[in-house]
Amino acid sequence: xxxxxxxxxxxxxxxxxxxLSEVNRAVAWDGCSVLLDINDGDxxxxxxxxxxxxxxxxxxxxxxxxxxxxxxxxxxxxxxGPSGPHLSRSAPSSTGNCVEEISKDEGQSVxxxxxxxxxxxxxxxxxxxxxxxxxMRSEGAxxxxxxxxLIDNSSTFEKKTVFSQEKYKLKKQKKYAPKVLLRRPSxxxxxxxxxxxxxxxxxxxxxxxxxxxxxMANVGPYSDALVLDKLGGLVVGSVAERVGGxxxxxxxxxxxxxxxxxxxxxxxxxxxxxxxxxxxxxxxxSPLQNAPSECAMxxxxxxxxxxxETAQPDPSNELLQDGDSLxxxxxxxDDTLTGxxxxxxxxxxxxxxxxxxxxxxxxxxxxxxxxxxVESLIMDLLPLLAYSAPFAIYHQYLQPLATCxxxxxxxxxxxxxxxxxxxxxxxQVLPSRxxxxxxxxxxxxxxxxxxxxxxxNTGGVIEDKAA
Amino acid sequence: MTMMVAVDDAQxxxxxxxxxxxxxxxxxxxxxxxxxxTVSPGSELQNRFGVFKHSDWxxxxxxxxxxxxxxxxxxxxxxxxxxxTLVLSHRTQILYLPDISFVVSCLEIVPGCVVLESGTxxxxxxxxxxxxVAPSGHLFTFDFHEQRASSARADFQxxxxxxxxxxxxxxxxxxxxxxxxxGSVDAVFLDLPQPWLAIPSASRxxxxxxxxxxxxxxxEQVQRTCETLRSSFTDIRTFEVLxxxxxxxxxxxxxxxxxxxxxxxxxxxQKRKQSTLPANKSEKTESNFSVMAKPCNTxxxxxxxxxxxxxxVLSN
Numbered sequence: 001x002x003x004x005x006x007x008x009x010x011x012x013x014x015x016x017x018x019x020l021s022e023v024n025r026a027v028a029w030d031g032c033s034v035l036l037d038i039n040d041g042d043x044x045x046x047x048x049x050x051x052x053x054x055x056x057x058x059x060x061x062x063x064x065x066x067x068x069x070x071x072x073x074x075x076x077x078x079x080x081g082p083s084g085p086h087l088s089r090s091a092p093s094s095t096g097n098c099v100e101e102i103s104k105d106e107g108q109s110v111x112x113x114x115x116x117x118x119x120x121x122x123x124x125x126x127x128x129x130x131x132x133x134x135x136m137r138s139e140g141a142x143x144x145x146x147x148x149x150l151i152d153n154s155s156t157f158e159k160k161t162v163f164s165q166e167k168y169k170l171k172k173q174k175k176y177a178p179k180v181l182l183r184r185p186s187x188x189x190x191x192x193x194x195x196x197x198x199x200x201x202x203x204x205x206x207x208x209x210x211x212x213x214x215x216m217a218n219v220g221p222y223s224d225a226l227v228l229d230k231l232g233g234l235v236v237g238s239v240a241e242r243v244g245g246x247x248x249x250x251x252x253x254x255x256x257x258x259x260x261x262x263x264x265x266x267x268x269x270x271x272x273x274x275x276x277x278x279x280x281x282x283x284x285x286s287p288l289q290n291a292p293s294e295c296a297m298x299x300x301x302x303x304x305x306x307x308x309e310t311a312q313p314d315p316s317n318e319l320l321q322d323g324d325s326l327x328x329x330x331x332x333x334d335d336t337l338t339g340x341x342x343x344x345x346x347x348x349x350x351x352x353x354x355x356x357x358x359x360x361x362x363x364x365x366x367x368x369x370x371x372x373x374v375e376s377l378i379m380d381l382l383p384l385l386a387y388s389a390p391f392a393i394y395h396q397y398l399q400p401l402a403t404c405x406x407x408x409x410x411x412x413x414x415x416x417x418x419x420x421x422x423x424x425x426x427x428q429v430l431p432s433r434x435x436x437x438x439x440x441x442x443x444x445x446x447x448x449x450x451x452x453x454x455x456x457n458t459g460g461v462i463e464d465k466a467a
Numbered sequence: 468m469t470m471m472v473a474v475d476d477a478q479x480x481x482x483x484x485x486x487x488x489x490x491x492x493x494x495x496x497x498x499x500x501x502x503x504x505t506v507s508p509g510s511e512l513q514n515r516f517g518v519f520k521h522s523d524w525x526x527x528x529x530x531x532x533x534x535x536x537x538x539x540x541x542x543x544x545x546x547x548x549x550x551x552t553l554v555l556s557h558r559t560q561i562l563y564l565p566d567i568s569f570v571v572s573c574l575e576i577v578p579g580c581v582v583l584e585s586g587t588x589x590x591x592x593x594x595x596x597x598x599x600v601a602p603s604g605h606l607f608t609f610d611f612h613e614q615r616a617s618s619a620r621a622d623f624q625x626x627x628x629x630x631x632x633x634x635x636x637x638x639x640x641x642x643x644x645x646x647x648x649x650g651s652v653d654a655v656f657l658d659l660p661q662p663w664l665a666i667p668s669a670s671r672x673x674x675x676x677x678x679x680x681x682x683x684x685x686x687e688q689v690q691r692t693c694e695t696l697r698s699s700f701t702d703i704r705t706f707e708v709l710x711x712x713x714x715x716x717x718x719x720x721x722x723x724x725x726x727x728x729x730x731x732x733x734x735x736x737q738k739r740k741q742s743t744l745p746a747n748k749s750e751k752t753e754s755n756f757s758v759m760a761k762p763c764n765t766x767x768x769x770x771x772x773x774x775x776x777x778x779x780v781l782s783n
Binding site: 026071072073074075089090091092184186187188207208210211212214215216218220221222223224241242243244245246247359360361363386387388389390398399401402403405406415416417418419420421422423424425426427429430431434446451452453454455456 | 472473476478480482483495498528531532542543547549564565568571572573575577578579595598601602603674675689690694701704705706707708709710711712713715717758760774777778
């Protein structure tokens with residue numbers, strides 16, 4: 001018997017599911033965006049659970065239909081059935097139990113010390129041939145049964161250390177009994193996946209760096225967040241996820257064509273939240289109503305680097321499957337829960353909202369544009385921030401941020417500035433085998449953060465402006 | 468009405484939202500010298516820059532520069548969870564921005580979530596968790612030390628967070644989380660000397676696939692925690708997060724001398740960029756001046772290990 005302990009609001013279950021809180025969407029629904037984790041992170045694929053969606057594992061193509069209605073975190077294996085290979089829900093991974101068995105064995109292994117001194121790697125240890133394995137498969141043997149048979153037919157298995165045995169078993173399982181884990185896309189999983197598989201697509205943004213940007217910029221409820229995102233929408237999506245259905249996220253751009261923010265659609269943001277993601281060109285936001293960026297006007301050589309991009313989806317986004325409807329600009333049909341047409345994120349900001357941004361100022365600024373000139377960006381965008389609002393700039397190179405920081409100090413537009421380089425290390429924690437991971441990422445970018453201030457010496461009091 | 472975490476539109480930071488009586492402001496003297504002050508007309512702030520009257524502050528926007536009787540100045544900043552972490556009174560060792568931000572992200576906390584935390588400590592993380600769940604979610608935080616729980620409650624009250632945070636005195640290691648939370652929680656955070664004792668209870672409170680985080684300074688604690696997690700949790704990962712800061716310095720070098728002299732020639736002149744610097748800075752033209760950056764000499768070496776795990780989804 002579960003009771004939601006949310007204080008305050010009484011909401012109907014439909015409103016809850018589609019409203020401010022996405023936390024109830026723990027079960028994959030028809031048309032949702034998913035992250036498929038094949039064999040413990042060996043392969044990561046984003047997909048959308050449309051009727052035709054499928055995944056190819058090894059040489060088998062399986063429909064993703066069985067995933068609809070299953071909770072995120074469910075595990076599936078590929079089974080061969082009468083109608084071909086299909087994904088079937090399976091029990092949670094047994095690797096956890098393996099480790100417990102090893103802990104029990106530890107007592108025994110103290111007396112019989114095994115090592116690999118007599119193991120010769122000449123490819124003769126396994127007596128089952130690939131034809132034998134195929135024969136087993138066609139007789140309907142499950143992947144786990146094949147793995148067990150391989151272990152039984154290996155002449156060297158018994159001589160291995162328990163750790164080595166576990167490694168062997170896991171390796172065979174990955175090949176003959178591949179697992180598919182249904183993961184919920186979130187800022188963390190989306191950022192980590194891109195960073196691991198296609199970092200250039202997201203400007204090498206590492207998850208700890210992105211987390212710091214969100215905190216430093218004080219992203220939260222009722223934020224009016226100004227974002228310059230040239231990382232495919234990763235930042236816009238992350239900000240929107242944190243703000244929820246209140247406030248606004250203004251994804252701004254220079255020139256006339258909005259930057260592409262495809263990745264936002266992977267977040268499974270509700271309609272309410274998507275409605276809050278707006279796009280507005282800098283020329284609309286700038287106090288000089290009819291002028292394009294000041295810099296561009298006065299110095300033609302200081303044109304924004306990076307040619308204007310089309311708003312078309314990026315076909316080079318390898319993390320999305322071929323023909324994936326994630327990139328499809330068609331409507332995904334009605335929202336199954338409320339029957340309403342889903343709102344697409346990134347619609348043009350209506351004039352009354354642009355006016356309120358000008359009157360109130362933005363409450364946060366995040367810049368993530370590794371290829372652009374940071375100094376001129378901050379000079380253009382900082383004045384749009386309310387006083388005392390924080391900003392955070394992500395960049396891959398130190399020097400431009402140093403110059404920027406110096407300029408801001410000299411012009412007294414900001415205080416509390418800091419250049420930070422986040423550092424992240426992961427550990428393997430296993431009995432008798434605890435140590436940092438052998439491979440480590442060396443660099444997660446730099447962040448220049450600070451707070452905008454009013455340098456007026458007149459100390460004016462706020463007067464009520466006529467609306 | 469203070470606005471550390473806005474729970475409605477009127478509270479948000481804005482050009483039009485002036486400092487008022489009863490507001491908490493963060494008085495910024497220097498980057499390493501700030502404090503929280505509750506505005507109260509009739510009161511004064513005294514520091515090295517002089518005497519500041521609170522009544523001078525009322526009506527000004529946050530982010531204003533204000534002056535003392537002798538002409539010194541400070542800045543009045545709007546309170547945020549980050550600034551609060553830097554100014555709060557330490558009753559215990561606290562978590563700082565790198566750990567806090569990583570925890571909030573990896574716990575996948577979004578508005579509306581229900582989160583459990585133990586121990587509350589000085590409320591540094593709690594304040595950021597409140598922002599992450601606001602406006603419709605809630606943080607239930609527990610500490611076994613009655614006085615510290617009380618101080619935390621007082622801070623949260625002062626910062627306008629009582630609708631978002633409930634503090635309870637309870638020994639989570641000994642008694643586990645209260646039964647009322649079972650099956651309803653989106654994230655759990657543990658900062659306890661023996662977190663493994665709290666894991667069975669946490670596993671009953673969490674929804675399937677929801678995330679638990681345990682913060683421990685010592686690797687032995689981490690090992691024992693991971694061992695205990697294995698029976699009901701999956702995707703168990705342990706991290707360390709740190710940050711390296713940089714400092715900058717102007718570097719003025721002599722104008723480049725012609726090569727015929729044989730004397731050293733400085734770096735080539737910088738391309739002249741559009742500058743919005745005020746006129747009196749023009750003597751520092753960009754052709755004989757650059758900015759250098761170097762890492763700071765001191766850094767935090769270790770805070771604690773962060774272990775994250777997801778409650779395993781059963782297949783039935």
